[in-house]
Amino acid sequence: xxxxxxxxxxxxxxxxxxxxxxxxxxxxxxxxxxxxxxxxxxxxxxxxxxxxxxxxxxxxxxxxxxxxxxxxxxxxxxxxxxxxxxxxxxxxxxxxxxxxxxxxxxxxxxxxxxxxxxxxxxxxxxxxxxxxxxxxxxxxxxxxxxxxxxxxxxxxxxxxxxxxxxxxxxxxxxxxxxxxxxxxxxxxxxxxxxxxxxxxxxxxxxxxxxxxxxxxxxxxxxxxxxxxxxxxxxxxxxxxxxxxxxxxxxxxxxxxxxxxxxxxxxxxxxxxxxxxxxxxxxxxxxxxxxxxxxxxxxxxxxxxxxxxxxxxxxxx
Amino acid sequence: xxxxxxxxxxxxxxxxxxxxxxxxxxxxxxxxxxxxxxxxxxxxxxxxxxxxxxxxxxxxxxxxxxxxxxxxxxxxxxxxxxxxxxxxxxxxxxxxxxxxxxxxxxxxxxxxxxxxxxxxxxxxxxxxxxxxxxxxxxxxxxxxxxxxxxxxxxxxxxxxxxxxxxxxxxxxxxxxxxxxxxxxxxxxxxxxxxxxxxxxxxxxxxxxxxxxxxxxxxxxxxxxxxxxxxxxxxxxxxxxxxxxxxxxxxxxxxxxxxxxxxxxxxxxxxxxxxxxxxxxxxxxxxxxxxxxxxxxxxxxxxxxxxxxxxxxxxxx
Numbered sequence: 001x002x003x004x005x006x007x008x009x010x011x012x013x014x015x016x017x018x019x020x021x022x023x024x025x026x027x028x029x030x031x032x033x034x035x036x037x038x039x040x041x042x043x044x045x046x047x048x049x050x051x052x053x054x055x056x057x058x059x060x061x062x063x064x065x066x067x068x069x070x071x072x073x074x075x076x077x078x079x080x081x082x083x084x085x086x087x088x089x090x091x092x093x094x095x096x097x098x099x100x101x102x103x104x105x106x107x108x109x110x111x112x113x114x115x116x117x118x119x120x121x122x123x124x125x126x127x128x129x130x131x132x133x134x135x136x137x138x139x140x141x142x143x144x145x146x147x148x149x150x151x152x153x154x155x156x157x158x159x160x161x162x163x164x165x166x167x168x169x170x171x172x173x174x175x176x177x178x179x180x181x182x183x184x185x186x187x188x189x190x191x192x193x194x195x196x197x198x199x200x201x202x203x204x205x206x207x208x209x210x211x212x213x214x215x216x217x218x219x220x221x222x223x224x225x226x227x228x229x230x231x232x233x234x235x236x237x238x239x240x241x242x243x244x245x246x247x248x249x250x251x252x253x254x255x256x257x258x259x260x261x262x263x264x265x266x267x268x269x270x271x272x273x274x275x276x277x278x279x280x281x282x283x284x285x286x287x288x289x290x291x292x293x294x295x296x297x298x299x300x301x302x303x304x305x306x307x308x309x310x311x312x313x314x315x316x
Numbered sequence: 317x318x319x320x321x322x323x324x325x326x327x328x329x330x331x332x333x334x335x336x337x338x339x340x341x342x343x344x345x346x347x348x349x350x351x352x353x354x355x356x357x358x359x360x361x362x363x364x365x366x367x368x369x370x371x372x373x374x375x376x377x378x379x380x381x382x383x384x385x386x387x388x389x390x391x392x393x394x395x396x397x398x399x400x401x402x403x404x405x406x407x408x409x410x411x412x413x414x415x416x417x418x419x420x421x422x423x424x425x426x427x428x429x430x431x432x433x434x435x436x437x438x439x440x441x442x443x444x445x446x447x448x449x450x451x452x453x454x455x456x457x458x459x460x461x462x463x464x465x466x467x468x469x470x471x472x473x474x475x476x477x478x479x480x481x482x483x484x485x486x487x488x489x490x491x492x493x494x495x496x497x498x499x500x501x502x503x504x505x506x507x508x509x510x511x512x513x514x515x516x517x518x519x520x521x522x523x524x525x526x527x528x529x530x531x532x533x534x535x536x537x538x539x540x541x542x543x544x545x546x547x548x549x550x551x552x553x554x555x556x557x558x559x560x561x562x563x564x565x566x567x568x569x570x571x572x573x574x575x576x577x578x579x580x581x582x583x584x585x586x587x588x589x590x591x592x593x594x595x596x597x598x599x600x601x602x603x604x605x606x607x608x609x610x611x612x613x614x615x616x617x618x619x620x621x622x623x624x625x626x627x628x629x630x631x632x
Contacts, residue, residue, distance in 0.1 A: 036407040045406055049399040144482040144511040148420040160424050232395050238421045241483060246393030283396070287403035290354075293362070293389040 018261035029285035050280035051173040056228040059221030064267040068123035072131035073225040077244025080226025081233035109222025113215030148238035159234030260311040359415035362389035373597035451599035459493035473503035474539025521551030546575040553585040595620030
């Protein structure tokens with residue numbers, strides 16, 4: 001009985017280690033900077049800042065759940081932002097300017113998935129190439145310049161408005177996180193994705209449509225990446241041809257950090273959320289503490305490596 | 317147990333790393349010292365030689381007045397730029413200087429800074445409403461200086477390669493001036509305009525130039541290269557030298573030490589315009605002092621005069 005209790009304690013720690021680390025980081029920053037970091041304003045700040053990262057990382061989590069990678073998410077975010085801003089400048093209704101790029105991204109994601117499943121090309125290569133193609137289109141659309149002239153005021157609404165003191169972006173982030181948590185845990189589709197990631201051959205024998213499911217995972221991932229880029233453009237009131245590229249590596253860092261919590265060694269939605277939050281809180285807190293940028297990179301890297309090592313220690 | 321210890325170690329490590337980054341300058345509590353003024357210097361392009369020079373100049377000017385400088389770099393990431401600016405506003409710095417940044421992408425944040433009473437200055441950035449002022453070289457005048465010189469060297473005819481990066485506001489103005497001057501010189505033909513990748517402009521320009529040289533092997537197929545700033549000019553010049561091609565001249569803008577050195581020694585790079593970075597930094601800090609004293613700035617766009625550098629005066 002006692003043995004069992006101890007095991008559960010360890011298990012709990014193993015499952016929530018990353019969450020505990022996040023809490024400790026927040027406490028640490030709060031002690032070091034009570035008047036700037038530990039304020040409601042700054043909490044709102046952080047929630048807005050991490051919203052893009054969370055949204056793009058949710059998609060990455062889905063693709064990782066089926067055992068694949070999508071390296072085009074950063075380029076897709078830039079593409080989505082620029083495409084949407086262009087449409088808005090052309091005078092399309094804002095709903096269309098937001099939704100058309102997401103739809104196009106969904107189709108591009110399906111193409112990614114189709115190439116991977118149909119021709120058994122490594123997703124690494126397929127999506128890397130797709131990212132390059134998207135980067136090319138983005139530069140073509142923009143001539144390399146930032147789009148900010150003639151963007152209608154309404155385009156900024158979603159990115160810059162707060163409801164009851166909370167940014168719409170933060171609401172969207174929470175809503176999408178809840179939706180995808182539900183999808184991954186409580187629907188057949190989600191469970192099939194995990195089954196595929198666990199053992200593709202067995203899933204195939206069990207009658208799971210491998211191709212369809214994977215294609216959908218890629219498509220959703222691409223659509224979320226484009227959405228993140230569009231929201232970013234809305235927040236900045238402008239679209240930069242490489243604006244979303246910087247989200248790519250942090251998105252995977254978040255998903256990998258997330259794999260160390262809740263569901264051990266498995267990409268999972270809440271884990272990704274906490275992972276993205278850690279990355280965002282570190283960037284915010286370290287800037288407030290006036291830690292030089294190079295040191296921030298060192299620290300962020302050390303954290304990701306430590307978290308992954310921690311998980312291995314816990315497993316022994 | 318092991319897990320708990322490792323977790324604690326990780327968090328301790330993070331804060332000690334954060335400490336050694338901030339420690340030297342921060343007050344013992346970790347909160348930034350509030351007696352003196354803190355000036356945040358924010359840029360996405362610290363890796364660029366010219367931006368770096370400007371930041372160094374700003375730092376020394378700021379230190380001279382007894383203020384504290386805090387440099388934040390986001391490595392070409394514009395979404396992060398917005399986030400970091402919000403963090404700086406949260407941390408209640410006394411002034412923010414945007415270096416080589418298009419302020420149009422930070423409209424919302426500039427407004428927020430204004431609401432919090434934090435003055436925002438531009439150093440080679442651009443001026444938009446909400447900022448105090450921007451100090452820059454007159455990019456149009458500089459471009460005219462070097463382009464006139466180049467066209468004279470070309471006898472107003474020939475084939476021109478343009479290496480530029482239109483997303484950068486200053487480089488855009490230079491390129492637009494080139495566009496205008498080209499209209500007046502119809503015998504100068506554009507072979508191609510290439511967008512140089514940032515970061516890594518020297519290497520990227522070098523590769524692009526190598527390819528263009530291969531594609532245009534005939535003696536007179538290329539007459540000159542116009543580069544939007546010195547780094548691509550250096551790369552292009554290196555490629556021309558390595559290929560052993562004569563009679564192709566290159567011009568840049570900025571007057572970096574490497575460019576000056578090449579002009580002095582005799583290379584395809586024949587001219588550049590030396591920007592007055594110390595002058596710009598001085599203008600910004602002078603205006604900042606006025607604002608701190610409660611006086612208005614002397615203007616919204618202030619120019620530091622530039623000089624054309626050719627072989628005749630490169631050594632001086």
